[in-house]
Amino acid sequence: MITRAALQRDLLIVACAVSAGIHAALVPEHLEEGRPAGVAFAVSAVLLAAASAALTRSLSPALLAGAAALLVGLIVTYLLAVTTGVPVLHPEVEAVEGLALFTKAVEVVGVGAAVALLEPGPMFTRPKGTLA
Amino acid sequence: MKTTTQRPIPLALTALVAFFSALAALAVTNGHDAHAHGIDHHHAGAPAAAITAKQLALRNEMRVLAAGTPLTMADTLSTGIIKQFPMRFRTGA
Numbered sequence: 001m002i003t004r005a006a007l008q009r010d011l012l013i014v015a016c017a018v019s020a021g022i023h024a025a026l027v028p029e030h031l032e033e034g035r036p037a038g039v040a041f042a043v044s045a046v047l048l049a050a051a052s053a054a055l056t057r058s059l060s061p062a063l064l065a066g067a068a069a070l071l072v073g074l075i076v077t078y079l080l081a082v083t084t085g086v087p088v089l090h091p092e093v094e095a096v097e098g099l100a101l102f103t104k105a106v107e108v109v110g111v112g113a114a115v116a117l118l119e120p121g122p123m124f125t126r127p128k129g130t131l132a
Numbered sequence: 133m134k135t136t137t138q139r140p141i142p143l144a145l146t147a148l149v150a151f152f153s154a155l156a157a158l159a160v161t162n163g164h165d166a167h168a169h170g171i172d173h174h175h176a177g178a179p180a181a182a183i184t185a186k187q188l189a190l191r192n193e194m195r196v197l198a199a200g201t202p203l204t205m206a207d208t209l210s211t212g213i214i215k216q217f218p219m220r221f222r223t224g225a
Contacts, residue, residue, distance in 0.1 A: 010141050017146045021153030029161055049150060056143045099160050 008113040013055045015110025016067060019074065020048035022103050036089045044074060061118060068114035071107045078104055 024045035031038030051067040080086050081094045094100075 017150040021150035022157040025154040025157035
């Protein structure tokens with residue numbers, strides 16, 4: 001039977017993988033808009049793929065925090081892009097699109113899973129007999 | 133120290149998820165692009181449909197020559213309208 005923690009870990013891995021794939025696919029389109037935006041998308045895709053791959057191999061609070069921070073950063077950046085624009089990377093305000101909303105929804109699920117995993121629980125427990 | 137009770141998703145499956153996500157994203161964005169280009173072509177085609185008075189007169193003359201029939205009332209009227217209001221039509225060099 002799949003435990004809650006295992007499900008949350010898998011959700012986080014899939015969220016990072018889906019977001020990585022979508023960001024990678026959007027690199028050429030954003031390179032046409034401007035080099036900084038395209039490079040930012042490429043860097044995001046690489047970081048997400050690295051986080052996803054790392055999470056399949058090991059699970060540590062630092063890795064979970066890093067993945068959560070990356071996903072939150074992408075969500076905040078998108079919110080800025082559709083409201084005020086992002087200086088240097090995407091100065092113009094971007095139109096809201098379905099694909100972007102889907103990606104952000106996936107990332108929100110990933111953040112939720114990472115936060116849940118970071119809470120003290122069965123995933124990170126100290127062995128019996130050890131002190132703090 | 134961490135303890136994991138179950139194996140996570142395999143790396144290969146994760147890579148597949150990312151790959152198919154990229155494919156889906158490309159399909160969606162290409163669909164949007166094609167739609168946008170279709171609209172652009174439609175708009176771009178509109179000015180090309182406009183003809184000059186000279187072109188219309190030439191077309192009418194060619195029709196007469198080809199069919200051996202005189203100009204219809206509509207042909208005569210259209211040529212006349214263009215000559216009456218030349219500012220509404222492009223004037224060919």
